[in-house]
Amino acid sequence: MALIEKKSARVKARVRTMNRTPNRTLSRERSRAQAAIFDGITFLLMVGFSCALVYSVVTNYGESMDNALNSFYELNYLQSAVKSLYYMNLQQLSNVASDEDSLAPAYTVDPPLNDATLGCEQFRSHTGSVTVLDLLKKDLSDIPDDPSSEEVVLDDLFSGRTGEVKAPGRQALRCALKELMKPLVLAGYDYYAEVVCPRCNPSYKAIPFGGADGMGGGGARVTSNEALANFDSEKGKSVDPDGGCAFVQTPDGGSYRALSMSVPLRISLGTSCEGVSCQRDYILRVCIWQTR
Amino acid sequence: MEITPKQLKQMKGKTGLTRIGLGVRGFVGPLGDDFPSIFPIVAGVLLFISTISFAGGLAADKNSYLEVRKAALSLSYIVTEKGFVTAETWVSKKAALEKAAQANNVFVLATVKRFCFDPDFPRAGGGEIVFPETQDSPESPYYIETSSEPKRTWLYATNNDALLSANPPVLISTTKRNLVMLNYPVAVPCPNADSPTFGLGMLNVIVWRR
Numbered sequence: 001m002a003l004i005e006k007k008s009a010r011v012k013a014r015v016r017t018m019n020r021t022p023n024r025t026l027s028r029e030r031s032r033a034q035a036a037i038f039d040g041i042t043f044l045l046m047v048g049f050s051c052a053l054v055y056s057v058v059t060n061y062g063e064s065m066d067n068a069l070n071s072f073y074e075l076n077y078l079q080s081a082v083k084s085l086y087y088m089n090l091q092q093l094s095n096v097a098s099d100e101d102s103l104a105p106a107y108t109v110d111p112p113l114n115d116a117t118l119g120c121e122q123f124r125s126h127t128g129s130v131t132v133l134d135l136l137k138k139d140l141s142d143i144p145d146d147p148s149s150e151e152v153v154l155d156d157l158f159s160g161r162t163g164e165v166k167a168p169g170r171q172a173l174r175c176a177l178k179e180l181m182k183p184l185v186l187a188g189y190d191y192y193a194e195v196v197c198p199r200c201n202p203s204y205k206a207i208p209f210g211g212a213d214g215m216g217g218g219g220a221r222v223t224s225n226e227a228l229a230n231f232d233s234e235k236g237k238s239v240d241p242d243g244g245c246a247f248v249q250t251p252d253g254g255s256y257r258a259l260s261m262s263v264p265l266r267i268s269l270g271t272s273c274e275g276v277s278c279q280r281d282y283i284l285r286v287c288i289w290q291t292r
Numbered sequence: 293m294e295i296t297p298k299q300l301k302q303m304k305g306k307t308g309l310t311r312i313g314l315g316v317r318g319f320v321g322p323l324g325d326d327f328p329s330i331f332p333i334v335a336g337v338l339l340f341i342s343t344i345s346f347a348g349g350l351a352a353d354k355n356s357y358l359e360v361r362k363a364a365l366s367l368s369y370i371v372t373e374k375g376f377v378t379a380e381t382w383v384s385k386k387a388a389l390e391k392a393a394q395a396n397n398v399f400v401l402a403t404v405k406r407f408c409f410d411p412d413f414p415r416a417g418g419g420e421i422v423f424p425e426t427q428d429s430p431e432s433p434y435y436i437e438t439s440s441e442p443k444r445t446w447l448y449a450t451n452n453d454a455l456l457s458a459n460p461p462v463l464i465s466t467t468k469r470n471l472v473m474l475n476y477p478v479a480v481p482c483p484n485a486d487s488p489t490f491g492l493g494m495l496n497v498i499v500w501r502r
Contacts, residue, residue, distance in 0.1 A: 011297050040329030040336075047336035051343040058347040062354040069361050073474060076368060080476040080495075083375025087479035092491030095409045095419030124411060129489050179407075179492055180477040182421050 071259060074184075078261035078286055081180040085132045085173070085284075093132070093175040094124035111220060113175060120175035122168060132172045133284075137267050139169025140195060140207065140282060152280075154195060155210030170209065174222050177286070185224050188292030192244035193222040195265065196283045206243030207282070225291070245287035260287035356501060357470045363396035364472040364499035371497060376479035376490055377404050379447065386449040393451045398499050401455065403433050404447040406440075407492040408482035418442050421477075421494060428462045433473065433496035435462050440485045446493075471500040 097114035111118040142159040144151045158167035181191050195207040227235040239247045245260050247253045265282040393400040409419025424431035431443045474497045482491025
């Protein structure tokens with residue numbers, strides 16, 4: 001009985017305590033429950049943010065290595081194309097023509113490659129083992145009237161002291177590169193080929209593309225880019241004298257990632273050259289850049 | 293809220309709760325009170341683990357592809373060393389290629405095609421690179437049955453013997469994971485396979501994981 005009375009007294013005391021400050025106690029208990037859920041949600045939010053970060057890192061994983069491997073492949077392709085020029089026979093290029101479709105419109109620029117007298121068909125009569133680079137060197141072997149000028153032009157002509165002889169080296173290069181670079185052009189790249197003179201003044205100036213019969217003042221550049229091939233366009237006018245490959249990497253040229261391949265071209269003019277240097281060192285440079 | 297002693301006793305009897313939990317609607321207890329917060333924590337942990345495992349798989353896949361590409365490039369350097377290919381030079385290149393492919397733990401198929409122009413038959417065309425319409429046509433770089441006709445596979449090299457007995461002799465690329473194909477222009481004997489002069493050719497190097 002005393003025990004029951006003690007218990008009941010304790011219960012009454014508790015009730016009195018609770019009734020005295022019921023709200024503060026209750027709200028403290030409720031707060032602890034709400035804090036636990038809030039912690040859980042905060043944890044979930046932080047995990048969600050971390051997962052988003054992981055996804056963004058993983059999607060870019062390997063991109064720089066991929067780009068590096070692409071560059072290696074493009075350079076290797078250029079090397080193979082330029083090496084092929086040393087061996088390619090002229091007669092094999094006589095069926096190369098300008099494309100009718102719109103994928104490579106630059107090949108129809110003056111003169112069209114399937115022009116019977118100025119295009120690739122003219123090489124059908126070249127029997128023997130004359131290669132593309134042999135003819136290009138002939139085109140570059142101009143001996144100017146004024147020995148001090150050293151004016152050399154890529155104009156499909158060999159200009160000597162006795163007159164001019166047809167030497168369509170520039171056209172042979174155009175026909176050869178049109179086919180050799182076809183897979184890259186169809187994949188969205190453009191190319192530009194030129195000859196530069198490292199020991200001229202200014203150093204590494206590009207040998208100009210001169211006019212020839214029926215081709216107008218500028219002649220035809222060796223490129224698949226229509227804007228650069230057109231001498232009258234804004235871009236076309238900006239190319240010389242540093243050359244097309246240097247121009248492409250400028251803000252006006254529009255591509256900062258052009259890859260180029262250079263090979264030496266040594267021309268020997270004989271032992272007696274009448275005041276002009278008998279040996280000339282040039283560089284054949286071919287560059288590519290992505291346009292699509 | 294006022295609670296009578298009788299109510300207090302009833303509640304205590306029913307639930308066995310201590311002083312802390314008494315009289316609070318929805319109140320469960322110290323552990324039970326934290327019970328709802330377990331769900332977002334468990335969800336967060338599962339989400340994190342699945343993201344990490346997915347990212348690891350993606351990175352491993354990418355690594356595998358990059359390894360195959362590196363192997364393809366190194367094999368390409370072997371066959372494009374000189375700018376031309378003849379039947380005699382191909383024999384030594386073939387041996388070196390197969391050895392390098394074994395070392396890189398990949399399968400390789402290298403095919404050479406000739407796109408010659410024959411001046412004796414100018415109307416037959418030729419002298420320009422042509423792309424095949426389908427993957428299993430004889431003009432396809434995957435076709436290994438050799439022929440000296442233009443646009444057909446002239447020479448090939450592979451370290452996968454199963455390809456040699458395939459009928460038709462063509463590698464179906466869709467069944468190969470991480471397949472890499474690299475094309476290069478190359479000078480080949482033209483107009484005939486034993487001519488001293490050279491013309492247009494294409495070298496295709498196809499590599500895939502073992």
